[in-house]
Amino acid sequence: MKRINDKIKLSEIMDTLGLDGSTSKQGIQLFRRLVDLINNEPTQDIFYLSINDAFFASSFGREGIVKVAKHFRKTKGLCLVDIEDEEVLENLISGVARLEQPIPYYVEDELNLVHANKIGTPSKSNAQVYEYTLKRELTNAHDISEAFELKINNASNKLKILFEEGFLLRKEDKSSSGGIEYFYYPIK
Incomplete structure (x- = not known):
């Protein structure tokens, strides 16, 4: 796997904010926190979000993760790492489709894109x-x-x-x- 030293740990943020990942309202809270973290690193252009030990509903993923990638489109990149559960990726598919925002992720050393059929992939x-x-x-x-x-x-x-x-x-x-x-x- 690509050596990624600085990771934003989703489970730690969720614990700190008291989020269980079940609602879009909580996703909006996550969005605000991630935007603040990313804005506080003006020289970094790619951010790695560790999904290890985090589980969430699709509305939470759309509002809290996919919208962050969309918010920073053309200026910063968001890449997911430490994915242990395929269902987590499935819960991001609707957000990727709805917001038309690709999300790259690593499984071991292989880079992939969250997608369903042609949604979330290049033409x-x-x-x-x-x-x-x-x-x-x-x-x-x-x-x-x-x-x-x-x-x-x-x-x-x-x-x-x-x-x-x-x-x-x-x-x-x-x-x-x-x-x-x-x-x-x-x-x-």
Whole structure:
């Protein structure tokens, strides 16, 4: 598994706030707490939420976890770790579908996306580009253009769509021509 040192432990937050994970109202309390924690770390861009020893209803997961990922879309990423119960993932599917927000997670060393059928996954036409970005630290339109023999604007569009849909984050840098060049990276 990827070495993840700093984890936000969901069970500890739930215990501290006295949440049993049964209602959307409690999910909203979790949302507020997670937003505060993430906002207090302005230099960190990917946060790992440990689900170990936490169980919750789908409305709680939607309001407290999926909405956090949606809230920080394009600026910060949320990735789930330490998942011991498949039912926990099932309780996130409705939130992923309703909010159209992908949620990546690790099981051992394998990165996956919470999804049902095609909901929560990249479109068929962008899936290969997403898979390509997972193998790299940073990717730009030029890389995609060469790897998939696409015109640069088409490659740029595919990356931008994956970014807008919440599958990738991006950094900008000045290009040699004086403009701005975007570098994309997966939430993993």
